[in-house]
Amino acid sequence: MATTLLNVDGINVYYGAIHAIKDVSFHVEEGEIVTLIGANGAGKTTTLQTISGLLRSKTGSITFEGKNISAISPNKLVSHGLAQVPEGRRIFLQMTVEENLEMGAYTQPSGGVAQDLERVFSLFPRLKERRRQVSGTLSGGEQQMLAMGRALMSHPRLLMLDEPSMGLAPLLVEQIFEIIQNLNHNGSTILLVEQNAQMALSVAHRGYVLETGKVVTTGTGSELIESPDIKRAYLGG
Amino acid sequence: MTFLSHIITGLSLGSIYAIIALGYTMVYGIAKMLNFAHGDVIMVGAYVCFFAVTSYQLPAILAVPLAMVVCTILGIVIERLAYKPLRQAPSLAVLITAIGVSYFLQNSAQILWSASPKSFPSLFTVGGNKSLGLFGGQLQISYTAMATVLACIVIMLGLTWFTGNTKMGKAMRACSEDKAAAQLMGINVNFTISMTFAIGSALAAVAGVLMCSAYSYLLPTTGSLPGIKAFTAAVFGGIGSIPGAFLGGVLLGLIETFTKAYISTDLSDAVVFAVLIVVLLVKPAGLLGRYVPEKV
Known part of the structure; x- marks a missing residue:
């Protein structure tokens, strides 16, 4: 039985008066690729930024390797074994x-x-x-x-990727996802946030579907890719 | 010979501007704020050095580092108390606070050390002489001028090396580009900003000592105008750029000195600012600055 690396339990995040993340819970097991999919504005990036400490949750807890990390400042999380590739890459x-x-x-x-x-x-x-x-x-x-x-x-013991396919040509997207799978085969645990649901679900072990700040569906990658609801909403068919 | 001596005066004045401008530019580059109190830190540094030399008879070699230490601490304290609480505030609020800190320092200096001018001793003498005579004494180069130009070059090269080769220096550049991404790397942004203020303020102390040594005159408002001119120099060279601050400072000093010598003493500041306006019209980012479109 794999151990739980990351456990997000009932977090609520606000931007001023806007309730951006509503009671979101999910977990990532060691060795997995887990993806959070959903439309623009569903709260995927907000969720990642809350895990990495750039935003704070009002309730609930975030535990990493059994340690509560909800109050740790972002620059200290790196030494705890979390690394984030932010949306838009943000390289220097x-x-x-x-x-x-x-x-x-x-x-x-x-x-x-x-x-x-x-x-x-x-x-x-x-x-x-x-x-x-x-x-x-x-x-x-x-x-x-x-x-x-x-x-x-x-x-990192957990690599968090925020929209790695954003703005890339289809061929490059495939290349990036191949790299993600390779990293996973070599032992990296990955939390992947994507708008490209098709690609994300094809490499992920499990996925969570976010809609307007809430988790609406969860399942294995193949279950979600076959689900009629998901197909209609995110896979264009 | 007078032409040569104007060049030396201009280089030495320009080097003082450059040292101050380097502090301005470092802080602007990393904290993205204009620290208008920077000029007044110069004044504090000069007073510390003045009292160390006159009241406590310390040799310059101890008085200058003492002034640097005091200003470093002052810079860190100012940042912690006045600017850090405003990290998320609009930049106008930070700017007004900086102006407030500037007046606070000037008024505190007036209360502590009175408004009457102090006559600053010459710190740089060799065998009792203040200057070196060349060409049978026709050209006099003051040791202060030599020390100033030398200090400026050493500081500029040192900062360039520091930001290009050390872990802390690279972290400063990372913070200057993207603070959130820097945090995700594990960089402590607050500490990095503190260090920037520390370096900038230590440089301000050096500038203060050199300036007062050259012009032997010290007032609570001594730092104010050179501070503004050095800020101009930093913008002139391209704010945020280390070689830019150096170039801007030296050019400003030369332009000011030559205007005084050949055009008019009264017009020198007007000419300096006119040149700035022309440069900014042609190159909005300054001589060595990069034009970065504002993110919306």
Whole structure:
């Protein structure tokens, strides 16, 4: 039996008077890919930002490896083993590829950084070719790889990806999802937020469907992909 | 010979502007705020050095680091008490607060040290001489001017190295681009901003000592005008850019000195600001600045 890595229990998040997340609960087991899908504005990104501490929940709890992390500041969560690839990638555009990766290793002892760089470069050979390049000059796909590589530099036990397919050409989307599956096969646990429900459900072990801040359906990836409701609402058929 | 001596005066004045501008630009780049109290930290640094040298007979080699330490602490305290609570506030609120801090420092200095000017001693002498005579004494270069230009170059190179090669320096650049993303990397943004204020304020102390040493005159309002001119220099060179602040400061000092020498002393400030306006019309981001469209 796998152990529960992340447990989100009954969180409620507000933007001023707007009740953005309503009693959301879900969990991620070690070794899984879990996806949160839903339309724009359903609360997917808000949920991730609450887990990473950029936003706060009024109620409920978020536990990671059995520890309550709901009150920990975002910059301390990295050393607890959580890393987030934020929506829109948010890489440091004026810094080089290598410097971006070094920032990902900010909490790591400096002795291991060179080795981690090589590990990330072997996953993303394109980044190695461009290591000295200012990252603002990278293509969208390369920037997404850099954002993922940067997150991996901290040896996360849970990698949270927010809309990795956003703004990418279909071929690149497939490539990114292949990489996500590879990472998972190599032992990474992944929480994936996606608008591209088809792609997300095809790689995920389990999924949760969010609608206007609430979890409305849950199931395994294949169950959800076959469900008529989901097909109608999110898969265009 | 007079031309050469104007160049030296201009370089030394410009180096003072540049050192102040470097502090402005660091704080703006990372905290995204204009710290209008920066000029008054200069004044505090100069007073600390003044009393250390005159009342406590400390040698300059101890008095200058003491002024730097006091200003570093002052900078961190100002940031913690006045600016940190306003991190989420509109930038106008922060700007007004900074102006308030500036007046607070000036008035405190007046209460503590009186409004009457102090005659600042010359700190940089070699064998009792204040300046080095060249060409049979036709050209006099003050040791203060030499120390100022040297300090400015060392500081500029040091900061460039620091932000490009150290973990803390890179974290500062990361914060300057995207604070939320920096936090997700595990960077403590508040600590990084504190460190920026610490560095900027230590530089302000150096600038204060060098400036008062060159012009031997110290008042509670001493830092105010140079602060504004250095801010101009930072904008001139491209605010947020370290080489830009250096270039802007040096150019401003040269323009000011040459205007005083060949056009009119009274018009020098007007010319300086006119040049700024022209530069900003042609290059809105400043000489070395990058134009970044505002995110909406």
